[in-house]
Amino acid sequence: MSAAASLYDQASSRRQRAEGHLRLAFQTRADASVLASLYQQGCLKARFPRPEEAGWPEALLLNLSGGIAGGDHLETEITLATAAHAIVATPAAERFYRALTLTEPARVATAITLAPGAHLEWLPQESILFDACALTRHTEIALAGDAVFLGAEMLVFGRAAMGERLTCAHVDDKIRLSRNGRLQLHEATRFSGEIAARLGAAAAAGTAAGTALLIYAGAQAGAYLAALRDALTEVEAGASLVLPDLLIARILAPSAWALRGAVQAGLQVLRGGRRMPRVWQG
Secondary structure, X not given: OOHHHHXXXXXXXXXOOOEEEEEEEEEEEOOEEEXXXXXXXXXXXXXXXXOOOOOOOEEEEEEOOOOEOOOOEEEXXXXXXXXXXXXXXXXXXXXXXXXXXXXXXXXXXXXXXXXXXXXXXXXXXXXXXXXXXXEEEEEEEEEOOOOEEEEEEEEEEOOHHHOOOOOEEEEEEEEEEEEOOEEEEEEEEEXXXXXXXXXXXXXXXXXXXXXXXXXXXOOOHHHHHHHHHHHOOXXXXXXXXXXXXXEEEEEEEOOHHHHHHHHHHHHHHHOOOOOOOHHHOX
């Protein structure tokens, strides 16, 4: 082996990886929801724009690494105390880049804990999966008492503007939601290896460019079902009342733009027509 090749191998074994840890908590003070604590380390940061409406503080989560590559490790914890309200969003789409190997995935973990009476809107923008990306992402949502959770997740299969479709990837994406310690939802998206044929099957994504999941967990879930179905007629979608206090919708769309539009239409219903956060406008 040449000296240059040996140096290359050594450098490859010491590849720089992004690390990020973020802990964010809200509480009530004088009948207002306020930031209680913030811890940020590495590439994960939080910013707090002026909220669109009183009583709903907003936090924007930023990944300063500029995207997520294989081997990166990001952890986020969000906690709302009793009766606290908050909106947590991202300012732009997250990109999951091509990995050097599918056996070294990026690891992204999010833990959300809501005390009784708390209400969180978890509104990250779309995740764009580059061809040959490798990702393990787990989201745990723990609700207590009558807490309310509204969340959205969008996965875009490749970069349409580059003429790219997913042909191979490793994706292990799980969302688990429990109330008072009892599991109510376990949503898992998994595919690995050469996936073009399987992802393009009619029973999977077909010709869709992306998929989305909307979750509303709260006592008013049933009241939104009919309006949510009406809002999603422009795309292939289905909405179900899984439990009296759990409503979910799954969406397939022919483009990232159509996917985003459908999610926004669904969120308008589930947010009672309230104005969307500024990062979602336009």
